[in-house]
Amino acid sequence: MPRPPDPAKRRDLLNRVREYVIRNGLADLSLRPLARALGTSDRMLLYYFGTKERMVAEALALDERRPLLRARDLLDPTASPKNPAELRRFVEQTWQQLSAPNMRARLPLYLEIMTASLLHPDRYGPVMRDVLTEWTGLLISVFRGLGMAEARARTEAALLVDALFGLLTAPLADGDWDRSDAALHTLLDRLEPGWHNT
Template identity: 65%
Template structure:
């Protein structure tokens, strides 16, 4: 009976894979050059992960969800916002996470993988759908806690999640992060009056 892969070694490889694809992307990723750079063999990588796409998805998964996990931790620490002003402050803190140099440096790669998951779902799985879905569900819960009914909360959450994704994508192409930040503030200016729930 073959020995199962060593979990610690597997995690070490995933960290190395993440660093490699952050520098080189995934579009032209080939196992042999990757294995050589990691000091191992393509056969060993397949032993640990089965397929190249599974390996890349796993390598990026935990990092793609870091802002989401931080946001959930923030909600647990401060509790759900109870006023529109509190909600705005919370959303501004969430947005600031994406100014973290480590997060911003990996955004091009995540968008590459998310796009690949739309074009080739059989290879990379539903990465795009999962990430957008998780953010939308989180925001829906926050709006529900504020007192909105399910339909309205879902609409507000979808608008916020989808618009934020767009505002993070555009500056990767043109470099105008400050303009994107101002646009996010303008989005909140438009949305905040609709968050007031009649008593």
């Protein structure tokens, strides 16, 4: 009977995989070079994780500073926004965390995952679907808490999530974070009045 994987070793490997992927990206990620960099073998990685995609997804989910995979952690359930002004503050605070200089080095990886999920939906599609589902679900819950009907809450949540992702993507290409920051505040100026009409 084969020995079960060592949980401590598995966790250590995941931490090191995460740092490797953040530094090197996904585009040319291959198991053998990754295994060499970690001082192990590709067979050992497959033994612990089954597939490369599962390993990457788990490694990213472990990241306590992961900027896009921690939606639920950003909102204390006991302090959910109770009115449009509080929701706006939450969105602005979230934007500040996601666009902070110390987070920007990690964001290109998520753009890569988004692209890879389009090109290889069977491999990375579930990762992006989980991200979008978590963010959208969180905001649907907030909008419902403001008294919106389900259909409208879903539309408002999709609008905010899609806008935030777009505003994070553009400055990764040209470095103009000030433009995206101004665009976010302009968007909120236009959306917040409508949130009062539930």
